[in-house]
Amino acid sequence: MQGSFEAWGTGFHYNYDSKLNLLGIARLKRQRVLAQLRFDTRLSEASFSYVQSLDKANQIKALTYSGNRTTDLSKTLDRTKLPAILQIAAHLSRYAFDLQSGDFEHFSEKFQKEFGLREFEIRALPSGRNSGHLFTALLTTQHNNTTSTRASSLPALMERLSHTIVRDLITMEFGEQFRDSAQRLLTASTRTRAIGLILDENFVPKTQISVRHTPETREDSPFPSSIRKS
Structure with a gap:
């Protein structure tokens, strides 16, 4: 989808300005912007698809x-806590976007850096069956503990990776000496599971996001008059 648009998801109103490559997120029926996301070139080329993943x-x-x-996240947390959680959700959605786009190198580099890993790599290998792929993941901690897994789909790979991190690594690095590493691995496990759910087409939200094209916004305002930063 190209151009500016408004979208209504579960509890949130999304307003994308294609001139500024800027997404504003507000509660439904409220004008206060809770979060703003600046899109790079790759995200701007698939802006609505990304917003669907974000919702x-x-x-x-x-x-x-x-x-x-x-x-409905907007009814789950206090308004003061929502901006930070929306940023985390946006971060997870970007990870999912990179995987869905086949940019495994970018995903791997970001994931490795975020969680302080010695090595991390996602690869897609020809499976030999119906021209499909076999996806593999390899993870090595700074203490040289390693785990790997494989699956026939990206959602399944993320789910298995989440499980193997707990089974193979956290138990090895749990203790006073490796406390920080174990905590990072626990967060990595939780996030890979969430990324897998975002990618899983069988995990269907209760409501469908709707969309309406809007005219290009004025150059002096990042949002249409119905939603402004206060």
Whole structure:
């Protein structure tokens, strides 16, 4: 989808300005912008697809914080806490976007740096079956503990990686000496699981995001008059 648009998701209104490559996120029926995301060239070329993934990530976060009682993140957390959680959801959605786009090198480099790993690599190998691929993941910590896994799809790979991090690595690095490493690995496991859910087409949100094209916004304002930064 090209151009500026507004989109209504589960609890949030998304407003994308294609001239500024800027996405504003606000609660439905409220004008206060909770978060702004600047899109790079790759995201701007698939802006609505990314917003769909972001809304799904927000629903996953809502399930986590509400104990599976709601998919509406805007009703789950206090307004003061929402901006930080929206940024985390945006971060997860970007990881999912990179994988879905086949940019495994970029994904691997970012993931390795974020979690302080010695080595991390996602690869796609020809499977020999119906021209499909076999996806592999290799992870090595700074203490040279290693785990690897493989799967026939990216969602399955992320789910298995989340499991193997806990099974093979956290138990090895749990203790006073490796406390920080174990905590980072636990976060990595949680996030790979969330990324897998974002990618999983069988994990369907309760509501479908709707979209409406809007005229190009004025150059002096990042958003249409209906949604402004206050």
